[in-house]
Amino acid sequence: xxxxxxQRLQLFNLTGAHLFPSSGLGRNSGPLSAPAEGLLCSTCLMxxxxxxxRRQGCRKHSPVCGRMNLSTIARDPFYTTGSVGFHRNxxxxxxLSHQHRPTDGEENAFLDRLNSCTFSRQVLRLICTVEIMSxxxxxxxxxxxxxxxxxxxxxxxxxVLEKDALRSLCCQLEQDSRHLTEAGLVSxxxxxxxxxxxxxxxxxxxxxxxxxxRLDSVQMSLSQLCTLxxxxxxxEGPGCGMLEQVMEQIQRQVPARxxxxxxxxxxxxxxxxxxxxxxxxxxxxKMHSRAVSASSHMDPSAVSSVLGAxxxxxxxxxxxxxxxxxxxxxRHLPHFRDEELGVVLGALMHFGHSDPSFVExxxxxxxxxxxxxxxxxxxxxxxxxxxxxxxxxxxLDAVAESFVYRADDYTTSQVARQxxxxxxxxxxxxxxxxxxxxVEAVLDTRFSHFQPRTxxxxxxxxxxxxxxxxxxxxxxxxxxxxxxxxxxxxxxxxLVLAQLTQLYMTVKLxxxxxxxxxxxxxxxxxxxxxxxxxxxxPVDGHLYNSLKNGxxxxxxxxxYFASKVLTRYCYTLDVxxxxxxxGYVLPxxxxxxxxxxxxxxxxxxxxxxxxxxxxxxxxAIKQRHLRLLGYEVIQIPYYEFEKLQNKTDVVEYLHxxxxxxxxxxxx
Numbered sequence: 001x002x003x004x005x006x007q008r009l010q011l012f013n014l015t016g017a018h019l020f021p022s023s024g025l026g027r028n029s030g031p032l033s034a035p036a037e038g039l040l041c042s043t044c045l046m047x048x049x050x051x052x053x054r055r056q057g058c059r060k061h062s063p064v065c066g067r068m069n070l071s072t073i074a075r076d077p078f079y080t081t082g083s084v085g086f087h088r089n090x091x092x093x094x095x096l097s098h099q100h101r102p103t104d105g106e107e108n109a110f111l112d113r114l115n116s117c118t119f120s121r122q123v124l125r126l127i128c129t130v131e132i133m134s135x136x137x138x139x140x141x142x143x144x145x146x147x148x149x150x151x152x153x154x155x156x157x158x159x160v161l162e163k164d165a166l167r168s169l170c171c172q173l174e175q176d177s178r179h180l181t182e183a184g185l186v187s188x189x190x191x192x193x194x195x196x197x198x199x200x201x202x203x204x205x206x207x208x209x210x211x212x213x214r215l216d217s218v219q220m221s222l223s224q225l226c227t228l229x230x231x232x233x234x235x236e237g238p239g240c241g242m243l244e245q246v247m248e249q250i251q252r253q254v255p256a257r258x259x260x261x262x263x264x265x266x267x268x269x270x271x272x273x274x275x276x277x278x279x280x281x282x283x284x285x286k287m288h289s290r291a292v293s294a295s296s297h298m299d300p301s302a303v304s305s306v307l308g309a310x311x312x313x314x315x316x317x318x319x320x321x322x323x324x325x326x327x328x329x330x331r332h333l334p335h336f337r338d339e340e341l342g343v344v345l346g347a348l349m350h351f352g353h354s355d356p357s358f359v360e361x362x363x364x365x366x367x368x369x370x371x372x373x374x375x376x377x378x379x380x381x382x383x384x385x386x387x388x389x390x391x392x393x394x395x396l397d398a399v400a401e402s403f404v405y406r407a408d409d410y411t412t413s414q415v416a417r418q419x420x421x422x423x424x425x426x427x428x429x430x431x432x433x434x435x436x437x438x439v440e441a442v443l444d445t446r447f448s449h450f451q452p453r454t455x456x457x458x459x460x461x462x463x464x465x466x467x468x469x470x471x472x473x474x475x476x477x478x479x480x481x482x483x484x485x486x487x488x489x490x491x492x493x494x495l496v497l498a499q500l501t502q503l504y505m506t507v508k509l510x511x512x513x514x515x516x517x518x519x520x521x522x523x524x525x526x527x528x529x530x531x532x533x534x535x536x537x538p539v540d541g542h543l544y545n546s547l548k549n550g551x552x553x554x555x556x557x558x559x560y561f562a563s564k565v566l567t568r569y570c571y572t573l574d575v576x577x578x579x580x581x582x583g584y585v586l587p588x589x590x591x592x593x594x595x596x597x598x599x600x601x602x603x604x605x606x607x608x609x610x611x612x613x614x615x616x617x618x619x620a621i622k623q624r625h626l627r628l629l630g631y632e633v634i635q636i637p638y639y640e641f642e643k644l645q646n647k648t649d650v651v652e653y654l655h656x657x658x659x660x661x662x663x664x665x666x667x
Contacts, residue, residue, distance in 0.1 A: 135184025142191035193234035304340035307347035386421035391609035400429035423461025426617035464617030474516035494532030540604030550650035
């Protein structure tokens with residue numbers, strides 16, 4: 001107990017100079033001031049600002065705020081806040097050098113060895129080989145341990161925090177906090193948050209205190225302010241009072257003069273939570289202007305970081321910036337890390353931007369990396385192509401080939417999302433047989449692992465390209481699976497019902513041998529074109545109006561054809577023409593004596609892939625089913641119709657399309 005008392009007195013001597021500041025204790029500091037009752041937490045007592053850095057007040061004394069549920073390096077039962085233990089006689093022995101720092105070459109060599117470590121114990125062994133290191137080297141060592149140990153919201157092996165080398169290093173940072181450089185100080189605090197150290201440990205308290213002192217004296221650079229801001233976000237969240245002081249200093253600076261690194265650092269800080277709910281929009285607008293001019297100098301990491309920040313911050317009015325960043329992304333595409341490329345693709349999908357040059361770069365890059373890239377990156381590439389309706393044969397063929405060999409390592413979601421793109425684009429690769437045999441093998445072995453909606457999406461995509469999953473349809477139509485499809489309290493949405501209906505229609509129409517369970521009528525939809533369903537593309541209004549006038553002249557009147565006809569098979573016909581047994585056109589309203597029905601599909605650009613003249617999967621299956629149901633399907637594609645010069649050309653074109661074997665009489 002005596003030893004504990006001595007240690008506590010030592011701690012008091014280290015901090016006592018700050019417990020009773022000579023002036024300003026009663027100063028009103030606005031929202032950053034201490035609570036009205038005058039109780040201050042240990043962090044506030046150690047700051048030179050004499051105010052609480054936590055907007056919600058001192059949690060140590062607040063009845064409504066609890067202790068953060070984080071691990072700590074060491075918990076000494078004598079200290080209620082937790083402490084890093086002192087190791088005056090422990091090994092290893094090293095110190096942080098303040099006057100004679102290691103040379104740049106020594107630091108770089110240490111960092112190279114540090115980055116080559118693949119296990120935290122290697123980092124600890126490396127620390128033990130260095131007798132003198134700089135504070136930035138020490139902070140980087142902590143960051144490397146965090147890189148290797150962080151998993152989700154915790155450390156994979158919390159016992160690493162109890163290792164002597166790490167404890168000694170943290171002890172040095174705690175003792176020498178006032179002598180650390182600004183770069184080492186803010187980096188060390190951020191590393192503590194990444195290691196989930198107790199925010200009330202004396203190490204974190206002293207680092208926060210010293211950061212507050214440097215912040216008050218306006219000593220920090222812009223990048224250091226951003227690093228400090230990231231640490232404060234992790235400690236207290238966007239409501240932290242000290243964080244507002246950081247943002248005040250950032251806003252005093254001129255974004256037009258910022259370097260690319262400074263720009264990305266501030267974007268990262270705002271993305272982390274500071275800039276949510278349209279806060280600091282004025283600062284963001286200035287940053288966007290600077291980013292447009294700086295985009296041509298950005299490296300892959302910067303391009304990815306800025307695009308990711310724009311998405312998180314929901315910056316909708318930044319089209320020029322997105323275009324500039326996309327052009328830079330084309331140059332850097334082979335050099336993006338997998339995670340960075342995923343962020344870029346996600347941003348381009350978010351903003352709805354499609355660049356042919358970017359697609360060309362993807363077509364060169366993906367075939368070379370399809371077998372080595374992370375599965376999620378390949379899936380993101382496929383998702384991008386599907387979202388933009390881009391039929392890229394080099395990419396699709398390469399992904400189809402790699403899928404056969406890598407599918408066992410994919411998650412069920414990744415399997416489904418890749419195959420869904422083939423269905424949406426209506427494309428079968430050269431190895432279609434192997435591809436879908438692999439899909440069937442995955443379904444056989446991991447059927448129960450699929451989420452119900454993911455499984456339905458996968459099976460529905462198969463029928464779009466004439467691959468019929470009859471072995472699994474019976475499992476989909478049973479009551480248990482249908483119950484699993486229902487959303488909590490809202491039932492099944494219309495898209496899911498439409499997919500079920502079309503899946504059932506397909507097996508009945510195209511698989512006559514199917515004898516499994518029926519889809520109950522309660523799960524049928526009446527139209528694939530109703531709101532909430534996306535299984536048909538509405539007719540292009542301008543194209544329809546141009547064609548309608550030609551049909552009136554061809555048929556002799558508006559009464560001889562019907563528009564937007566909903567059939568009892570759920571499909572909507574753009575135009576329907578009825579003929580009797582002798583081939584004469586009947587009025588659209590006539591029901592009896594109809595021998596033949598003609599379905600005219602007016603296919604605008606939205607029904608095709610954007611870079612190839614190929615119908616999307618949902619349009620191809622519609623026309624296929626209409627033929628099976630007895631309709632004669634006449635396709636009027638936009639690329640043929642747009643070549644017609646005048647009304648006479650339109651009438652002649654329609655005559656050849658609809659009645660190719662008959663002569664047209666004038667009437």
